Amino acid sequence: MTVTTPITQDVLTIPRKVEAGERLNLVGLTRDGLREALIAAGTPEKQAKMRTGQLWQWIYQKGVRDFGEMTNLAKAYRAELAEHFTIEIPEIVSRQVSSDGTRKYLVRIAGGHEVETVYIPEESRGTLCISSQVGCTLTCSFCHTGTQRLVRNLTPGEIVGQIMLARDDLGEWPEPGRQPKDEQRLLSNVVLMGMGEPLYNFENVRDAMKIAMDGEGISLSRRRITLSTSGVVPAIARTAEEIGCLLAVSFHATTDEVRDTLVPINKKWNIGELLAALKAYPKLSNSERITFEYVMLDGVNDSDEDARRLVKLIEGIPAKINLIPFNPWPGAPYGRSSNNRIRAFADIVYKAGYASPIRTPRGEDIMAACGQLKSASERAKRARPGAEAAAS
DSSP: OOEOOOSSEEEEOOSOOOOOOOOOOOOOOHHHHHHHHHHTTTTHHHHHHHHHHHHHHHISSSOOOOOOGTTSSSSHHHHHHHHHEEEOOOOEEEEOOOOOOOOEEEEEGGGGGGGEEEEEEEEEEEEEEEEESSOOOOOOOOOOGGSSSOEEEHHHHHHHHHHHHHHHHHTSSTTTTGGGGGSSSSSOOOOOHHHHGGGGGGGHHHHHHHHOOTTTOOOOOOOGGEEESSOOGHHHHHHHHHHHOOOEEEOOOSHHHHHHHSSSSGGOOOOHHHHHHHHHHHHHHOOOOEEEEEEEBBTTSSSHHHHHHHHHHHHTTOOEEEEEEOOOTTTOOOBOHHHHHHHHHHHHHHTTTBBBOOOOSSGGGTTTTOOOOOOHHHHHHHHHTTTOOOOO
């Protein structure tokens, strides 16, 4: 089924409609969608709101996938639910753990497609980097994911399911009898910085994040969620209005000439158009600052002149600059800027009044660092035509 997004793409998305006799997966349905599904399956309309709330807490607050364990529902009603519905999340095909504790999951979704999800533990928080598409259409020249063709959008269930499977692996669901607020939060932050361009899959990303932010479920604050875009300008204001999360922008260059090569979407919406949209974003979403992601490429975008241009360009925008040492991948056409060059660049930005943290590469030994994600099945197909990826 081909679905035309309201931005610019025609992208395949698996529909939510199920065949007669097939059970509907409840994961990924909005509250309204869940209520409507219950009514359609025979739940009295007067009870539907209450039943929606009960199921929501079991699925998203407690992590329960078996209707039989939902003890505040009558046995007969649980049997009816099991007849019509299922609670399923994507499957972990393989799990790799880096020497620094980073976990990379190869995740299989409907149709046998695979995406990658990365959990990054830190002293005071844990961040999950999730994917929004299978592959990517943007072909950013420094990004490994950009070398993989776009297959399709992920559904809301496949997006929020990545959060759920990571919580499974971390053992983070509340223990019976304990409230979620009493549990240590290992997964405290989510970044939409995995495979794909989130704003080319806007509705599905929005619905998934609404589920993640719901206070009676996973309950992540909107300030704990960061959406990263390469610059889909028409959807930026809509992100503020309909999601309201923090925003990061894959900026990476200070001239249109260079950005056209590094981030080809710049040919459609150039730096001037992008910055105009970003200047309105903090006011629309009440967000604190926009994060400008800037990968440091040796001799390409890392000069003192680039640093001065950058601070001039973002003048008037509440911002911080995330400097990202380039993470190499096989066949990459670029090299990483030297530590001295990165520090000199950061110093210029910092003296101009902007926070300029230098991101410490995480998970490089398992190809889990920023810009390195690409499904193992796709790599295997290129290396050995016809071969399937082996789960490690």
